[in-house]
Every structure is written in structure tokens, then in C-alpha cells.
Amino acid sequence: MTKAIITLKQEVDKYYCSTEAIESNYINFAQKHKLKPVLYSSLYNYSDEEILENDIFILTGSGMISQKYILFNENTFEQAQRDIFENKLIDLAVKHNKLLIGICRGMQLINCYFGGKISKYFYSDRQVRIDHEITLLGKPTQVNNFHNYCVYNNDLGSSLNAIGIDEKYNITEAFINTNGNILGLQWHPERDFEKKISMQNTDELISKFLNCKELTL
Numbered sequence: 001m002t003k004a005i006i007t008l009k010q011e012v013d014k015y016y017c018s019t020e021a022i023e024s025n026y027i028n029f030a031q032k033h034k035l036k037p038v039l040y041s042s043l044y045n046y047s048d049e050e051i052l053e054n055d056i057f058i059l060t061g062s063g064m065i066s067q068k069y070i071l072f073n074e075n076t077f078e079q080a081q082r083d084i085f086e087n088k089l090i091d092l093a094v095k096h097n098k099l100l101i102g103i104c105r106g107m108q109l110i111n112c113y114f115g116g117k118i119s120k121y122f123y124s125d126r127q128v129r130i131d132h133e134i135t136l137l138g139k140p141t142q143v144n145n146f147h148n149y150c151v152y153n154n155d156l157g158s159s160l161n162a163i164g165i166d167e168k169y170n171i172t173e174a175f176i177n178t179n180g181n182i183l184g185l186q187w188h189p190e191r192d193f194e195k196k197i198s199m200q201n202t203d204e205l206i207s208k209f210l211n212c213k214e215l216t217l
Contacts, residue, residue, distance in 0.1 A: 002210075004035040004056040007086055007106070008042065009063055010079040018043075026060055029190035032203070033210060042085035048092060056099040056210070057089045059106025061146070061188055069112040070119070070149065087113060093182060099210065100182045104147050107184035111175070114157025121150040123169060131194040134173045136164040136205065137215065142198040143173060143187035150186065151175075160184070163215055174205075176215045183209045 006027075008020040020041055030037040038054055040046060051057075063079050064070075086106065090113045093100035102110040108118050126132055131142040143164075151172045156162060164174025164185075173186045189206060193199040208215060 001036040025190040042082040061104030102184040116157030117155040
């Protein structure tokens with residue numbers, strides 16, 4: 001079975017102890033797409049060889065990336081070790097042509113790796129848990145919304161091509177890199193959508209990517 005590294009969210013619990021966690025939806029997501037989830041801690045020093053034994057890297061959502069990437073000053077909890085580890089996964093994916101999926105925060109971090117920037121996302125008609133329309137591979141669809149930051153089209157990193165756009169606000173909702181092995185999604189494919197067809201469209205996109213089919217406009 002295809003093995004997928006799934007990264008963990010860093011938190012501090014009520015006892016001020018550092019913890020790592022994963023949303024159970026990611027395990028369901030992996031199973032849906034016939035992937036064997038492999039959970040890697042960002043606190044452990046894995047060798048490149050250990051990492052490269054896996055087939056796919058999935059950078060999960062939840063939480064902030066480093067403030068240096070954001071075009072808006074905000075005092076929030078940063079996940080420094082997670083950023084270091086996930087940047088290593090991006091680097092290995094680029095150098096060894098491994099499949100890489102970035103979801104929400106993961107998509108934003110990939111954009112920053114390629115020289116892009118992140119902005120605050122605060123539109124009154126883009127409410128959490130309320131789906132909104134985008135253009136995906138030239139066709140209209142709807143995606144869910146669980147994020148507070150975004151990538152404007154003008155802030156997209158080099159070597160990345162937008163394949164999903166919120167045309168109302170000129171926001172990149174999905175991208176693919178020029179080599180076709182890195183997919184970024186601002187929405188959460190592992191979570192629910194308001195409409196079944198919207199989830200089906202996202203599942204189809206991911207299936208094409210995992211089967212190395214070209215994603216172009």
C-alpha cells in the first residue's frame with residue numbers, strides 16, 4: 001500500500017506541556033484514497049533515507065506558520081519545529097520528485113517555500129463552515145472554508161501555478177507546481193462540504209494527482 005507521511009499539529013496543553021496531535025479526519029482521508037498513514041513527529045530527527053522510504057508527504061492544516069511569511073503582524077502561537085520539519089519534507093519532495101500535498105496551513109507553507117507570501121483573510125461573506133464558489137481547473141465548484149489566512153494571486157510563489165481561484169477576491173485556492181508533483185489546497189478535503197458534489201469534485205482532483213495525471217487549465 002502507498003505510504004503517506006502525515007504531519008502533526010504542535011500545541012501546548014493546559015499543563016503548559018508541548019504536545020502533537022492529528023485530526024482524525026486525516027486518517028479517514030488517507031483510507032478513502034487508499035493511503036497508509038504514517039505519522040511523523042516534527043520533534044524527532046529522521047534521516048533523509050527514513051523519510052524517503054515513504055511515497056507521499058501530506059502537510060496538514062491548523063495553526064500559524066512563521067510570522068516572517070505573513071504580510072500582517074499578529075501575536076499568535078508559532079509552531080517553529082513543525083515549520084522546520086515540514087520545510088524539510090518540501091525540500092525532499094522537490095529534490096526527489098516525491099508527491100506532496102499541502103492542506104490549508106500546509107499549502108501556505110509550500111507557497112512561502114517558493115518565495116510567496118501570506119495575508120490576513122477577513123471577508124464578511126467568507127464565513128467558517130460556509131462553502132463558497134471558486135473556479136477549479138476552469139470549472140465552477142464550491143469548497144469549504146476553515147482558514148484565517150490566504151494567498152493572493154499576486155503573492156503566489158515561483159514555480160507554482162494557480163489551478164483554483166476565488167475570482168471575487170483574486171485569491172489562489174489551489175496550485176500545482178511546474179513539475180506536477182506538488183499540490184496545494186487552501187480548503188480542507190478531509191472535512192465535510194455542504195454539498196456532496198463539491199466533495200466529489202475535490203476527491204476527483206486528489207485522485208488524479210495521486211495517479212500522476214496532469215492537472216492543467
